[in-house]
Structures are given as C-alpha cells and as structure tokens.
Amino acid sequence: MSSLREEMDEEELEHPNASPEKRYFPESLDSSDGDEEGVLACEDLELNPFDGLPYSSRYYKLLKEREELPIWKEKYSFMESLLQNQVVLVSGDSKCGKSSQVPQWCAEYCLSIHYQHGGVICTQVHKQTAVQLALRVADEMDVNIGHEVGYVIPFENCCTTETILRYCTDDMLQREMMSNPFLGSYGVIILDDVHERSLATDVLLGLLKDVLLARPELKLIINCSPFLISRLSSYYGNVPLLEVRNKHPVEVVYLSGAQKDPFESVVRLIFEIHRSGEQGDVVVFLACEQDIEKTYEIVCQEGSNLNPDVGELVVIPLYPKEKCSLFRPVDETEKRCQASQRRVVLTTSCGESLIWSHTVRFVIDVGLERRQVYNPRIRANSLVLQPISQSQAEIRKQLLGSSPSGKLFCLYTEEFASKDMRPLKPAEMQEANLTSMVLFMKRVDIAGLGRCDFMNRPAPESLMQALEDLDYLAALDNDGNLSEFGIIMSEFPLDPQLSKSILASCEFDCVDEMLTIAAMVTAPSCFLHVPHGAEEAAVTCWKTFLHPEGDHFTLINIYNAYQDTVLNSANEHCVETWCHNCFLSCSALRMADVIRAELLEIIKRIELPYAEPAFGSQENGLNIKKALLSGYFMQIARDVDGSGNYLMLTHKQVAQLHPLSSYAITKKMPEWVLFHQFSISENNYIRVTSAVSPELFMQLVPQYYFSNLPPSESKDILQQASGHLPTTAMDKDQDVCDKCPDATEQRCTVQ
Numbered sequence: 001m002s003s004l005r006e007e008m009d010e011e012e013l014e015h016p017n018a019s020p021e022k023r024y025f026p027e028s029l030d031s032s033d034g035d036e037e038g039v040l041a042c043e044d045l046e047l048n049p050f051d052g053l054p055y056s057s058r059y060y061k062l063l064k065e066r067e068e069l070p071i072w073k074e075k076y077s078f079m080e081s082l083l084q085n086q087v088v089l090v091s092g093d094s095k096c097g098k099s100s101q102v103p104q105w106c107a108e109y110c111l112s113i114h115y116q117h118g119g120v121i122c123t124q125v126h127k128q129t130a131v132q133l134a135l136r137v138a139d140e141m142d143v144n145i146g147h148e149v150g151y152v153i154p155f156e157n158c159c160t161t162e163t164i165l166r167y168c169t170d171d172m173l174q175r176e177m178m179s180n181p182f183l184g185s186y187g188v189i190i191l192d193d194v195h196e197r198s199l200a201t202d203v204l205l206g207l208l209k210d211v212l213l214a215r216p217e218l219k220l221i222i223n224c225s226p227f228l229i230s231r232l233s234s235y236y237g238n239v240p241l242l243e244v245r246n247k248h249p250v251e252v253v254y255l256s257g258a259q260k261d262p263f264e265s266v267v268r269l270i271f272e273i274h275r276s277g278e279q280g281d282v283v284v285f286l287a288c289e290q291d292i293e294k295t296y297e298i299v300c301q302e303g304s305n306l307n308p309d310v311g312e313l314v315v316i317p318l319y320p321k322e323k324c325s326l327f328r329p330v331d332e333t334e335k336r337c338q339a340s341q342r343r344v345v346l347t348t349s350c351g352e353s354l355i356w357s358h359t360v361r362f363v364i365d366v367g368l369e370r371r372q373v374y375n376p377r378i379r380a381n382s383l384v385l386q387p388i389s390q391s392q393a394e395i396r397k398q399l400l401g402s403s404p405s406g407k408l409f410c411l412y413t414e415e416f417a418s419k420d421m422r423p424l425k426p427a428e429m430q431e432a433n434l435t436s437m438v439l440f441m442k443r444v445d446i447a448g449l450g451r452c453d454f455m456n457r458p459a460p461e462s463l464m465q466a467l468e469d470l471d472y473l474a475a476l477d478n479d480g481n482l483s484e485f486g487i488i489m490s491e492f493p494l495d496p497q498l499s500k501s502i503l504a505s506c507e508f509d510c511v512d513e514m515l516t517i518a519a520m521v522t523a524p525s526c527f528l529h530v531p532h533g534a535e536e537a538a539v540t541c542w543k544t545f546l547h548p549e550g551d552h553f554t555l556i557n558i559y560n561a562y563q564d565t566v567l568n569s570a571n572e573h574c575v576e577t578w579c580h581n582c583f584l585s586c587s588a589l590r591m592a593d594v595i596r597a598e599l600l601e602i603i604k605r606i607e608l609p610y611a612e613p614a615f616g617s618q619e620n621g622l623n624i625k626k627a628l629l630s631g632y633f634m635q636i637a638r639d640v641d642g643s644g645n646y647l648m649l650t651h652k653q654v655a656q657l658h659p660l661s662s663y664a665i666t667k668k669m670p671e672w673v674l675f676h677q678f679s680i681s682e683n684n685y686i687r688v689t690s691a692v693s694p695e696l697f698m699q700l701v702p703q704y705y706f707s708n709l710p711p712s713e714s715k716d717i718l719q720q721a722s723g724h725l726p727t728t729a730m731d732k733d734q735d736v737c738d739k740c741p742d743a744t745e746q747r748c749t750v751q
Contacts, residue, residue: 048141048142048143049111050107050141050148050164051142051143051144051147051148053142055142056142058139058142059140059141059142062139062140063140066097066100066140069096069097069101070092070093070096070097070244070245070246071092071097071098071101071102071244072097072101074242075105077242078102078105078242079105079108079109081240082105082106082188082219082221083109084240085240086212086218086220087220087221087222087236087239088219088220088221088222088239088240088241089222089224089229089232089233089236089239089240090102090221090222090223090224090241090242091223091224091225091229091241091242091243091244092223092242092243092244092245093225093245093246094246094352094398095358095398095399096244096245096246098192098223098244099124099129099192099193099223100136100137102122102190102223103120103122103137103167103190104137104140104141106165106188106221107119107120107141109188110164110188111164113187115164115187116187117186117217118183118184118185118186118187119164119165119166119185119186119187119188120164120165120186120187120188120189120190121167121168121183121185121186121188121190122165122167122168122192123167123168123169123170123173123189123190123192123200123201123204124167124168124169124170124192124193125169125170125192125193125198125201126169126350127153127169129193130151130152130167130168130169131151131153134149134151134158134167137149137165137167145158146158146159146160146163147160147163148162148163148164148165149163149165149166149167150163150165150166150167151167152168152169153168153169153172154169154171154172154493155493155591155594155595155598169200170191170198170201170204171200173189173200174200174203174204174440175440175493177207177444178440178443178444178490181444182211182215183211183218184215186218187217187218187219188218188220189208189218189219189221190220190221190223191204191205191208191220191221192223193223193224194222194224194228194232195225195227195395195424195425196425197424197425197427197428197429197456198428199432199434202428202429202454202455202456203429203437203441205222205235205455206453206454207444208220209236209453225391225394225395227389227390227391227394228391228424229241231455232455235455246398248400248404248406250398250400250406250407250408251405251406251407251408252397252407252408252410253407253408253409253410254410254414254417255409255410255411255412256412256413262366262368262411263291263295263298265411266284266286266364266366266411267295267299267302269364269409270282270284270299270313270344270364271302271303271306273362274306274310274311274313274342274344278361278405279361280342280359280360280361280362280405281342281343281344281345281357281359281360281362282342282344282345282361282363282364283345283347283351283364283399284344284345284346284347284363284366285348285349285352285363285364285365285366285396286347286348287348287369287370287385288369288370288383288385289319289348291348291366292317292319292346292347293317293529295346296346297532299313299315299344300315303315311341311342312341312342313341313344314341314342314343314344315344315346316343316344316345316346317345317346317347317529318345318347318350318351318355319347319350348369348370349369349388349392352392352395352396352399355399360399360400360406361400361405362400362406362407362408362409363396363397363399363406363407363408363409364409364411365388365396365408365409365410365411365412366411366412367388367393367412367421368385368386368387368388369385369386369388369392370384370385371383371384371386371426371431372384372431372432372679373431374432374433374462375680376433376461376462376465376466377461377465377651378648378650378651378680379433379465379469379634379635379651380648380651380678380679380680381433381678381679381680382679382680382681383680383681383682387412387420387421387422389422389423389424389425389426390421390422390423390424391423391424393410393417393421396408427455427456429454429458430456430459432462433462433466434458434462434463434466435465435466435469435470435496436495436496437458437466438463438466438467438470439470439475439482439486439489439490440490442470442476442482442486442490443482443486469496469497469634470486470496472633472702472704473485473486473489473497473631474486474702475489475496475500485503488606488608489503491602491606492599492602496631497631497632497634498518498521498522498631499631500631501517501518501627501628501631501632502515502518502599502627502631503630504630504631505623505624505627506608506609506610507627508623508624508626509609509611509614509623510611510614510620510623510624510627511603511609511610511611512610512611512612512613513613513615513620513624514624514627515599515600515603516555516559516560516592516596517552517555517556517624518595518596518599519559519592519593519595519599520555520556520558520559520592521555521676522592522595523591523592523595524585524587524588525585525588526555526558526584526588526589527542527583527584527585527660528583528584528585530583534583537583541581541583542582542583542660542665544582545557545558546662548662549624549625549690549691550663550673550674550690550691551661551662551663551676551688551689551690552676552688552690553624553690554662558589559589559592559593559596560615562575562579562584562589625674625690625692626696626700628674628690629674629692629696629697629700629701630700632674632676633697633700633701633702633705634650634705635674635675635676635678636649636672636673636674636675636692637649637655637672637673637675637686638671638673638714638717639670639671639672639673640654640713642669642671643669644656644657644664644669646673646686647712648678649712649714649715650709650710651710653678653680653684654684655684656683656684656685657669657685657686657689658685658686658687658688658689659685661688663691670691671691672692672693672694672697673686673690673691673692674689674690674691674692675687675688675689676688676689693721694717694721695721695722697721698718698721698722706718
C-alpha cells in the first residue's frame with residue numbers, strides 16, 4: 001500500500017485548488033456525466049463529505065484560521081502514523097490545536113474506511129472543555145452540533161446514533177465500559193489532556209491496554225504535555241510520537257519578593273498592567289476559590305476609582321464548576337466592543353484548560369494551589385496548600401504562546417521553581433477516595449486490583465479502605481464480588497453512599513424525596529456567591545426555605561419552590577429573576593432538575609419501587625433520615641460541648657457547621673448530626689447536615705461496623721442508646737438488615 005502522503009499528493013495534482021478535505025475524499029464529489037462542465041460545477045460547489053451539503057462561506061474562513069495553527073503542518077505525518085500504528089502519542093503546547101484538529105483528522109480516517117470499526121470519541125477532563133470543543137469543532141467541520149459532532153458529559157447527552165465525532169468527559173467513557181467493555185462503537189479513541197492525571201483517565205489508560213489487544217483494529221491517540229511523554233512511551237511501548245511547539249517566545253518575569261504577600265502583588269500588577277496602556281487581557285492563577293473571592297472584591301473596589309481615560313477594567317471570577325463561555329473565538333464586532341476594555345480573569349488550576357482566547361497577553365501565576373488529598377484513615381479530604389508542578393507552570397506559560405508579545409509574571413523565584421516544584425502533577429489515583437473506582441472495577445469484572453496495570457499503582461491503604469466501605473454498604477458478597485446491591489448501586493452515576501441511600505429509600509417509601517436530595521447535593525451549590533454587603537439580605541431570603549429537620553430537608557424545600565416557580569412563571573426570565581432575588585443559582589437548580597430526571601429514569605429502568613411523594617409528614621421525615629443513615633452511617637458527628645464543636649465518630653477530628661447550614665443560621669445546634677461532606681482545612685466545616693438520634697443510628701448501623709469503631713465517649717453513649725431500644729424493635733431491625741439485600745435482589749432486576 002502506498003503511503004497516505006503519496007495518495008494525497010496524487011489527488012492534489014488532480015485538484016490543486018481543492019481543500020484538504022476534498023483532496024482526501026475525491027470520491028465524495030460525484031460528477032455523473034464526466035464532462036468538463038460537470039467537473040467545473042462540482043469544483044465550484046464543494047460538498048461536505050460528512051453531511052453531503054455544500055460548504056458554507058464560514059467554513060473557508062475557519063479553514064484559514066486552522067491552517068495557521070502550529071499543529072496543522074503535522075497533519076500528513078499524523079495521518080501516516082495513524083494508518084501504520086495502533087497507538088500514537090501527540091505532544092503539544094497549549095493552544096497548538098491538538099484538541100480540535102486531531103479529532104477531525106481521525107474523523108476523516110474513519111470516513112475513509114466507511115466507519116467499519118466505528119466513529120471517534122475524544123475524552124476531556126473538564127466538562128466545560130468537552131462542550132466548548134464540540135461546539136468549536138462542529139463549526140469548523142460545518143456540521144450540526146448534536147448530529148455529526150456531539151458531546152456527552154455527566155447528565156447531558158448531545159449526541160445521536162449517527163454522531164461521527166463525540167467529545168466526552170473521561171468518566172463518561174469509563175461508565176460506558178460497564179455496558180460496552182470493548183467500546184465496539186468506536187474506531188478511534190482519543191485521550192486528551194492525559195497530563196491532568198485524573199482518576200478516570202488513569203483508569204482508561206490501564207483498561208485500554210487490554211482493549212487494544214482484543215481489538216487490533218482499534219486506534220488510540222494520547223494527547224499530553226511534553227513532561228509526560230517519557231512515562232507514556234515506556235508505559236505503552238515503542239509507539240510513534242508527534243511533537244508540536246508554539247512559535248512565539250514568552251517573556252518570563254520572576255518576582256522574588258511577591259511570595260510574602262501574593263494578594264498585594266497580584267492587585268498591584270493588575271493595575272500596573274492596566275495603566276500601562278498595553279493591549280490584552282489578563283489571566284490570574286490563584287490557589288483556591290477563597291482567593292478568587294478575596295481578590296475579586298479588592299480589585300472591584302479599587303477599580304471603581306480608576307480614571308475613565310485608562311479604559312474599563314472588567315473582572316471575571318472563573319470558578320471550577322461553572323461553565324465558561326467567555327473564552328471562545330470572537331468576531332470582528334466583538335473585537336471592536338472589547339477594544340476599550342480589559343478583561344481580568346481570576347481562576348485556579350481549572351482554568352489551565354478552559355482559557356482559549358487569543359486576546360490574553362498577560363498571565364500572573366502565584367505558583368501555589370490548594371489540592372484535595374484524601375486520607376483513608378479518617379475518611380476525609382484534607383485541603384493542602386502546595387506548589388504547583390513544573391508541568392503546570394509550563395502550561396500556564398503556553399497560554400501566551402500564540403501571542404507575539406506575551407508576558408508571564410511568576411510570583412516566585414527561579415530557585416523555587418526548580419527545587420520546590422515537582423516535575424509532574426500528582427496522579428489523582430494516589431490522592432483520591434477510590435471507593436467509586438473500586439465499585440466500577442468490580443462491575444467490569446476485573447479481579448486482583450493490586451495487579452492492574454495502572455501507570456501509578458493506587459495506595460494499598462486506600463484500596464483496603466475502599467473495599468471495606470463497599471463491604472459496609474453491602475455492595476460485596478462473602479467472596480468479595482459485587483452483590484446484587486452492588487450491581488444496582490453501580491448503575492447510578494453517584495457516590496456509592498448516595499446510591500445506597502437511594503436503594504434504601506425504596507425500602508422506606510421515600511424515593512421521590514431522596515432523588516431530590518441526591519440531585520441537589522450532586523449539582524453545584526444552589527447558593528450564590530453573595531456580594532460584599534448583601535450577606536444579611538441573602539440570609540433573610542434563605543431563611544424562608546429552612547426546615548427544622550436539617551439541611552437535606554431545606555434542599556428539598558428549595559427544589560420544590562424552584563419547581564413551583566417554573567410551573568407558575570410566564571417565561572424563563574421570570575424564573576431567573578426569582579432565583580436572583582432569592583440569591584440562588586438558576587443554573588445549579590436547572591442542573592439539579594436534569595440530574596433528578598436521569599436518576600428517576602434509572603429507577604424506572606431497573607424497576608425499583610417508587611412511592612408517591614409525601615414530604616411534610618412526620619413519618620416521611622423519619623423515613624428520609626433512615627434512608628440517609630443507610631448510606632451515611634460512616635459520617636456521624638456529636639456536639640461534645642453544646643457550642644457547635646462536632647467530634648467525628650470515626651476519628652478525633654473536630655468540625656463546625658458550615659455558615660450556610662440551617663442550624664448555624666438559626667443557632668439551634670443538635671447534639672447528633674449526619675453530614676454529607678467534610679474537609680480538613682483552615683475552617684473544618686461539615687456541610688449539608690441533618691439531626692439524627694442515637695437510637696435511630698443504632699437501629700440502622702451495621703453491627704460489624706459499629707463494633708469496629710474506636711473506643712470513645714460517643715460510642716459509649718450510642719451503646720447505651722441501643723440498650724433503651726425495645727427488644728422487638730431491635731430484632732425487627734436486625735431482621736430487616738439481614739433480609740433487605742435478599743428481598744431487594746428478588747424484586748429488583750438490573751436490565
């Protein structure tokens with residue numbers, strides 16, 4: 001077989017003015033009569049091989065922009081490597097075009113072989129990136145989003161069975177492997193931003209090695225930063241490498257004294273840049289969301305006193321869980337509108353892959369980030385402030401690679417960068433709670449977790465804790481395999497504890513309410529970031545939703561009020577106004593609505609019992625707490641001194657209620673609470689709490705879990721409470737505990 005380059009060169013000689021797509025697919029242009037007039041007509045009206053329609057004028061405009069990308073000149077080399085190899089590594093700087101162009105080239109390859117092995121799927125770590133890339137690529141390919149090109153992110157599927165190229169988050173492709181282990185729908189799989197080292201991407205890297213052996217026709221493309229190339233090369237063997245570099249140098253300025261007071265240095269730099277008159281937007285990388293809020297308030301306050309002659313300063317906080325529509329290609333009209341203003345974006349490490357704008361000329365990097373590191377001994381995350389990696393610092397520098405005069409301000413020294421920053425970002429697999437991952441691995445029937453070929457082996461202690469927790473949740477049988485409960489739990493795209501609570505709600509006839517709670521705690525926080533000075537007004541609004549039984553019940557009140565507003569409003573604007581007036585996030589509530597609908601669909605698909613809603617009755621409130629305790633019995637705390645200092649039942653950490661908790665607002669602190677989330681940080685807050693009684697806890701807690709708890713005063717109190725329970729009630733609860741899995745197994749069928 002002749003090389004792809006030779007084939008394309010021959011076509012270029014025949015059609016020298018044709019686009020690359022036309023040269024690659026000459027058979028897509030059908031000239032039935034074969035005369036000269038017919039040929040000229042076809043060349044004048046060029047057809048898109050993906051949908052058979054003529055190309056629009058915008059396609060040619062975007063094609064010129066694509067040809068300016070650094071990766072474009074490597075297209076022939078990439079296509080030859082793709083034809084001749086099963087695995088190809090692509091190493092490129094940020095904004096070189098690898099995330100948008102490589103998937104399109106793979107789609108061309110699949111089209112050339114008539115999709116006999118399937119389409120193309122490209123994973124992303126962040127859902128915002130998956131959506132923005134799909135929109136951009138659909139525009140470049142001149143096709144419809146949701147048809148030829150689509151995206152799949154948690155709780156949102158914008159694809160059809162005819163979709164050729166789909167972008168998805170890495171966790172969604174991982175979930176797809178539960179029902180389709182060998183991913184037979186795809187001929188090419190692209191793992192993008194592998195250097196992010198997310199848990200799902202690392203799992204896919206390990207699993208796809210076996211899939212490639214089972215499917216020799218499958219192609220795997222791995223996009224990553226240069227820092228990880230040597231690791232991946234040794235991990236996958238001798239595979240071809242395509243390297244791409246941006247062409248513009250970046251001026252780097254190290255500020256040695258800035259580490260003493262990074263906030264002051266950031267604010268000073270922002271205003272110095274703005275007063276300098278140099279054109280371009282500014283991106284500031286901060287350590288955490290709290291730093292974003294603090295910097296935002298300071299810059300907005302001081303910016304209000306600026307001389308209008310220096311231009312408008314627009315400050316934009318970009319939080320990790322918010323969708324980003326700001327940094328997309330802008331047209332000429334928008335450019336003229338933006339000429340008189342400078343945008344300053346405040347973000348964290350999440351912004352490294354969300355910022356694509358070519359208008360960025362300045363980057364300010366504090367060189368620190370606050371990471372969540374899971375401690376399996378205490379079953380809690382610790383928020384640790386630590387230096388970013390050298391690879392992250394390089395990616396932030398590369399954001400300026402397409403700017404001819406970009407400038408990077410590092411609020412640290414060169415010595416700090418070389419000695420204190422590690423070369424690579426830590427793998428999430430070594431720092432995260434692995435319970436969900438272990439449940440997934442059990443579901444796809446992979447035995448011997450410790451022997452799986454991961455690029456970084458999971459910590460043995462974390463694996464043991466994950467297996468132990470799944471055992472407590474009745475997800476494993478006596479042989480360590482998934483029980484029927486475990487199989488059903490894995491059907492839900494949720495934390496295993498939350499999945500268990502939903503299953504328990506079937507037993508306690510409160511499924512409707514539990515689905516609402518699950519949707520609200522899974523979606524981003526429904527409470528808006530309150531502007532400075534509006535805190536009292538916000539709390540006054542939120543008080544109208546408070547429920548005396550706790551935060552889980554308050555979330556139900558908020559969701560129900562939102563639903564009533566949607567039903568009784570004339571249009572979407574009225575709903576947004578209501579949310580704004582109540583200091584609630586409309587986008588978060590919409591997302592909760594979408595999540596709840598998908599969870600309800602799963603409930604119906606696997607034929608779980610569904611009771612009519614009865615929220616508000618005393619019996620229903622008790623049943624909701626029983627369902628919550630069935631999943632979250634490991635997350636119990638007691639107020640040890642009556643002043644809101646809550647001691648965890650499983651360890652000696654002390655925490656306080658989050659300020660947005662209904663109990664913190666009303667100043668009524670219950671003695672015992674069940675909590676949804678806890679992180680060890682400067683403020684050890686427990687979030688989303690509801691009061692529970694010792695007696696109710698002892699009715700529902702697995703006895704072998706309780707017996708394994710360390711000795712403590714709280715355990716003694718609970719032991720005494722169990723002695724006050726009627727014997728018949730104890731026997732009945734034990735009987736339910738013993739029979740519940742079997743009973744559920746008999747009536748719940750996983751389709």
